[in-house]
Amino acid sequence: MATPSNRKLTGLVAATFTPLTPQGDVDVSLIGPYVDYLVEQQGVRSVFVNGTTGEGLSLSVDERKDLAEEWCLRGKDKLEQVIVHVGCLSLKDSQELARHAAETGADGIAVIAPSFFKPSSPDTLRRFLQEVAAAAPELPFYYYHIPAMTGLSMRACEILEGIEDSIPSFRGLKFSGGDLMDFGQCVSKCPPHWSLLYGVDEQLLSALVMGASGAVGSTYNYLGNRVSSLLSAFDEGDLGKARTIQFQIQDIISYAVKQGFDLAVNKQLMCEVSGLPLGPPRLPLLPCSSPRAQSLAQRLRQVLGLQKM
Amino acid sequence: MATPSNRKLTGLVAATFTPLTPQGDVDVSLIGPYVDYLVEQQGVRSVFVNGTTGEGLSLSVDERKDLAEEWCLRGKDKLEQVIVHVGCLSLKDSQELARHAAETGADGIAVIAPSFFKPSSPDTLRRFLQEVAAAAPELPFYYYHIPAMTGLSMRACEILEGIEDSIPSFRGLKFSGGDLMDFGQCVSKCPPHWSLLYGVDEQLLSALVMGASGAVGSTYNYLGNRVSSLLSAFDEGDLGKARTIQFQIQDIISYAVKQGFDLAVNKQLMCEVSGLPLGPPRLPLLPCSSPRAQSLAQRLRQVLGLQKM
Amino acid sequence: MATPSNRKLTGLVAATFTPLTPQGDVDVSLIGPYVDYLVEQQGVRSVFVNGTTGEGLSLSVDERKDLAEEWCLRGKDKLEQVIVHVGCLSLKDSQELARHAAETGADGIAVIAPSFFKPSSPDTLRRFLQEVAAAAPELPFYYYHIPAMTGLSMRACEILEGIEDSIPSFRGLKFSGGDLMDFGQCVSKCPPHWSLLYGVDEQLLSALVMGASGAVGSTYNYLGNRVSSLLSAFDEGDLGKARTIQFQIQDIISYAVKQGFDLAVNKQLMCEVSGLPLGPPRLPLLPCSSPRAQSLAQRLRQVLGLQKM
């Protein structure tokens, strides 16, 4: 059995939307154009598939397999890394998806904490993650920390304590939370072959200064270029410029939040900006009207200076 | 297509545990003895299968089908009603389970609100429920309201508004929440062919006085006899006796809560009381030690007067 | 030193509003007419002064003293019991108000849990309560449990454990919460000289069946007569009638909640129903417009059958 790669996951990673037909079925035919858009228009070369943005938990196991396969196939030679999220409420389903991701050639897998029954301690969660990771031991394994969605209150740095003892393939986390002491402590205890990616797009700069390796988020689908500039500015020590870009992102997101921003709106905004017909979300999300998304897209272009105010 | 039955669901309904082997696989061989135990030892004649108590959301679709089939098969001629919970995070999975429940001969289906992406309004939730119900239109349909688990803050009585217009098979709800104004308003607007079952075992009496049709709960697996006496006392107007029994139940549950009561403990307590080897829970729940469950079982027997203090 | 009375506090207790002038100063001149209204029009003979409804925590210590004095003075020979709420964030202030209540002739004092710094355990809270009670040891002492306002998650029955050892004047509680197992356990362990009053008006019936001694609430200011009928019906074993009245109360309150019910609206509704010019609330509450309160008052009259629909 191969040892999992120590190749770091850095820079921007787009958490991808899932294309659906107007009837609500998964439409893999759009994955190819989606890959091209990300690479060519947004400068994004890694993806996080079937996560929250991809409505992974609203999909059946078979649908998730189809999507994982297509992203790996279409991303070959174009994308750097395809990370497949395989977290489910059911451990059995997660294991099946992990095995499938390995067969399909994914570059890594990620798992969210189960959120209906909640693990009672960091150790319990590690056991759950371990059982999934063991189904694909050759793949780099990432823990996906998103307390606002899971309702799990435990700290990521406690979950990471000794985790490589039980999960030899552990290679990092996606941290989608606001507790930057917790994130900082993950960074300060992190071995060099782990990647610690931040997932709250609107305050990325605050995590970079704490030592984030990169970023995973939904807005990088359509803001990839601009946020790449933020990363570069930060790397060059130009905090003023980085802050200016961060404020632009905040302006766009807070404007959207005031209008009622949810994943459905986010998806429709991506359709407007990219031109890709990604379709509606699945229930329990309701489609966002096109005019509403267009108004957001206009604001986005204005803030980015792509269009006159 | 048959019209769904108007047969009411009343009295005590046991929310069943799912038997697992020590290795963690579903063990349907125990369902037969389980049915006999409920009927013969606890006087319980209806069951709610694959719900929270049954770890339904931790099971795969195939496992849930196997369980539904076996409960329908073994319950035939012994149980009055087998209600199969078919709620999933994925609408597609729920629809598949609903169709299967109809083929299998279930007496009704129930659906919990999706809890990862949360419906943004009562109307959105009704649409989700409608899509599931439409996959098995001949089966009585129940909404399963359990805000503490789903994190959904909307009121049940708003969800029920006009629900029969979109779900002709709607026949009631399982209300597992503490807001008794909400429950009271469900009762006051309820047509006679609906059944409104209460699901917080430790305060059942407070819901009976508001007009509950019956009760669904996990403790009725092992406290069925005693709670039947509570129901009878209430029906006969002997509130003093009903209250005394309710206080016994509260004593047992609060004692358990102080020791750290969760579904794993609950399941092991059932094993101790019934003698049925139902096995461990599935991750992310951890097994409860046998001595701990024995101590709870002892308290239970003491409080019920089945054993000297 | 006199021993505190064992006289029980039963039936309906109105949590009184605080009359303010249009300029926002306390207006004690209305207390006399207020007493008469409660006794003559609503059949209410006990009051709970300077509590949540009375905006007690928004008043200065001197204002609270003035109000306590006037209620005791005007209530003499007309009211059965005047309970003065003396809870503050500052222990020193609470002690001063407790001493004053004793001098003023109050029939009892009540204390809410401090809610900015929250007691870390039931024992810590008991110590706080003990320090207040010790400032007026001859007055019956009531703990005021209202977790939705204080954010305190501990159970009332744990707070009551052994409380008479440290607070000899302890005589009961006002339980304004929805956890009826907790309330039931307070009842089941309660010595006969305590009074356990329930404070969630919209589900009073559910607490009566658990053994509540009476009720304290804001709606009894204007719904006292109707709720007295509920109490009588319950006492006579006519649960159907009691339930019908409870549903009326629920209809009125839920209608108000949909319109945005807060204490300001509640106060203005009282003005409309009683005709007493109680004035605006104090900031951070904003006044409710008169037409809005009139619309609620109309609904109230319709539901109670005092006016045609």
Added chain:
Amino acid sequence: MATPSNRKLTGLVAATFTPLTPQGDVDVSLIGPYVDYLVEQQGVRSVFVNGTTGEGLSLSVDERKDLAEEWCLRGKDKLEQVIVHVGCLSLKDSQELARHAAETGADGIAVIAPSFFKPSSPDTLRRFLQEVAAAAPELPFYYYHIPAMTGLSMRACEILEGIEDSIPSFRGLKFSGGDLMDFGQCVSKCPPHWSLLYGVDEQLLSALVMGASGAVGSTYNYLGNRVSSLLSAFDEGDLGKARTIQFQIQDIISYAVKQGFDLAVNKQLMCEVSGLPLGPPRLPLLPCSSPRAQSLAQRLRQVLGLQKM
């Protein structure tokens, strides 16, 4: 009437503890030595008095006046700025304290949102703040944002919208929250004469990169020197060094949190580190044992390299 100063509030501001005698009375005799300690040992030259750290809301109005007077008196010619927190649940009390602060020569006043009755909108909160500010219009006014303590969910940047129209003396805020998009938006809309101070000590660096003017916190009482180095490193663009210091602070705080860190522990830790006998906290806080605080002090010295591990 003098126009309020535009002098910025920058650098480190210590949120001071309140010295109490062993009997629990305010002990102003320690303020003089406390000032000297801050200036001479910690390099801190501004203070935030009677805030959360100072148990302001647990003190009576008179006690708060005594403390404000003494800090102004002892800080004269030694401290740069003495900001007096005058927030109370009661608007009247806040106004009285604001007037007093002006008479006493405070350099500014700050007000927390009332947290028992919560303002229903940013505009309502602004009206409350305005009424307080108007009682001392010549003093710079700061809004104190601390949602975890107040339970108030509204965003600071919405509270700040147009605030100088109603509060001409408005000069900034203390932002003690984790929402760095919100903080970023305060910064991006902030006129140059406002000061935006950050108050979550364990993630200060994340706020500096967003543009914080300075920091107010309790740990600067005993970690002032080290955090000054963090500020300097940040100003010089040495993010690596700033991060290293931030990780030290996080190590100390998270170690303390694991042991049960609250204000009582924090106060006792200050006693251990500074040698100032600041006494116990006031109920509802319980005193922290000295050995426990000594163990924290030891950890602190180890992490800071002031003592061998």
